[in-house]
Amino acid sequence: MGRLAGKVALVTGAARGQGAAIARGFVAEGASVLIADILDAPGKELADELGESASYAHLDVSEEDDWSAAIARATDGFGRLDILVNNAGVLAFSALEDTSLADYERIVRVNQFGAFLGMRAAAPALTEAGGGSIVNFSSVEGLGGMPHLVAYTASKFAIRGMTKAAAMELGPRNIRVNSVHPGMFDTGMTREFTGEGTDLSPIGEMVPLGRIGQPEDIVGLVVFLASEESTYCTGAEFVADGGATATHAYYRR
Numbered sequence: 227m228g229r230l231a232g233k234v235a236l237v238t239g240a241a242r243g244q245g246a247a248i249a250r251g252f253v254a255e256g257a258s259v260l261i262a263d264i265l266d267a268p269g270k271e272l273a274d275e276l277g278e279s280a281s282y283a284h285l286d287v288s289e290e291d292d293w294s295a296a297i298a299r300a301t302d303g304f305g306r307l308d309i310l311v312n313n314a315g316v317l318a319f320s321a322l323e324d325t326s327l328a329d330y331e332r333i334v335r336v337n338q339f340g341a342f343l344g345m346r347a348a349a350p351a352l353t354e355a356g357g358g359s360i361v362n363f364s365s366v367e368g369l370g371g372m373p374h375l376v377a378y379t380a381s382k383f384a385i386r387g388m389t390k391a392a393a394m395e396l397g398p399r400n401i402r403v404n405s406v407h408p409g410m411f412d413t414g415m416t417r418e419f420t421g422e423g424t425d426l427s428p429i430g431e432m433v434p435l436g437r438i439g440q441p442e443d444i445v446g447l448v449v450f451l452a453s454e455e456s457t458y459c460t461g462a463e464f465v466a467d468g469g470a471t472a473t474h475a476y477y478r479r
Contacts (some may be wrong), residue, residue, distance in 0.1 A: 228256025229453040234304040234355075236260045236296060238287050238344065239469045240312030241269035244411060244441040248311060251445035252452070253279045257309070262287075262299040287340030293347035300351070307351035308358040311450045312341040312385075315363060319374045330377040338388075345392050349401065355365035357400025359452045362389045364405040365469050382407075386463065394463030402460040404451050409467025411439040434469030 235252050239245040241263035249259045253276045261276075262285035263269040273282040281303050281351040285296045316336045318329055341362050346479045367375055368382030386405050393403040410433075431437075447466055450456050465471060 227451060227457065228254065230309075231256030233257045234260075234306050234309040235311060235452065236262055236300050236307060236348065237311040237313060238262045238340070240286060240311075241265035241272060243407060244408070244444050245311075245313045246272055247441035247445050248313065248448050249276065249280065251442075251449055251461070252309075253443035254263075255449055255453070257452075258304045260296065260303070262296050263314070263328075268307060285314075287312075288335045290343060290347075293343050297347050297351055306355045307348060308355050310344055310348040310352070310360045311448060311452070312344045312360070312362045314340055317375075317378050320376075322376050323375055325376055330380075332385075333377040334381045338384040341385050342388060345388070345403070349396060349399075352396075352401050353399045354370070359456070360389075360392065360396075360401065360403040360447070361448055361451045362403065362405045364463070366407050366409045366465070366471055368407055369404070369463070369465070369471055370400050372417070389463075390461045397460055402456065403453075404456070404459055404462050404464060406447060406451070407463055407465045407467065407471075408443070408444060409433065409439060409465075409470040411441065411444070432470075433467065434472060437468065439466065439468060 230252055235257050237245055237249050237259055239262040240249045249261050252259050257376055259280045260339050261269050261280055263281045264286050266284055269282045273280040283296045283299045286292045316333055318333055362385050364385040365382040367379040368386040371379055389403050389405040396403055444466055447464055
């Protein structure tokens with residue numbers, strides 16, 4: 227029997243990259259998954275690939291009405307909700323002085339507001355299910371600063387803080403809330419900025435494990451946090467960065 231047998235999960239940003247890898251991993255462990263994204267075509271394709279254990283819902287995480295519809299889709303379609311993974315996010319590089327208010331607001335609205343709206347929308351359904359797990363994707367930029375990422379860094383620090391506040395509020399309802407802090411991963415979002423053909427190995431060589439992360443590298447950690455194996459873990463940060471934060475800065479081996 228899988229570690230998530232009988233559980234129902236909603237995963238945002240799940241049409242591609244690490245979100246898709248998490249959805250596949252959850253189904254492999256026995257869960258039913260609502261794949262939520264704004265990328266409808268790949269999201270529906272993934273749901274079709276995963277079969278009866280998966281369904282797709284269009285979800286703009288910055289929109290309250292979309293969240294209400296997605297939660298209803300999960301509970302109506304699968305009967306309950308046990309797990310929320312707030313994985314959706316956006317990224318933009320710009321110097322502090324070149325960052326427009328509109329760009330700053332866009333990143334914060336998706337990353338920070340999206341996680342807040344997700345937790346708020348899911349809490350009643352998780353409570354009704356007798357408890358559950360919320361996994362919020364922050365970043366190593368939620369642990370330390372990074373130049374040219376002022377809005378992204380601010381949003382990821384906010385997710386880290388909201389996770390702790392929510393863990394304190396929701397703990398009495400048996401709802402665990404933890405944050406995941408990935409380092410550099412080879413995902414669609416990363417490739418939007420580096421280009422599909424760019425060699426990322428020089429960046430990987432700067433961390434102790436000598437490579438950047440692949441989407442599949444995050445799955446085991448998220449399954450652990452979603453499962454009953456983490457029943458005494460809440461309000462905590464879980465880092466998956468190849469050792470990048472083991473030192474004060476990236477270094478070349």
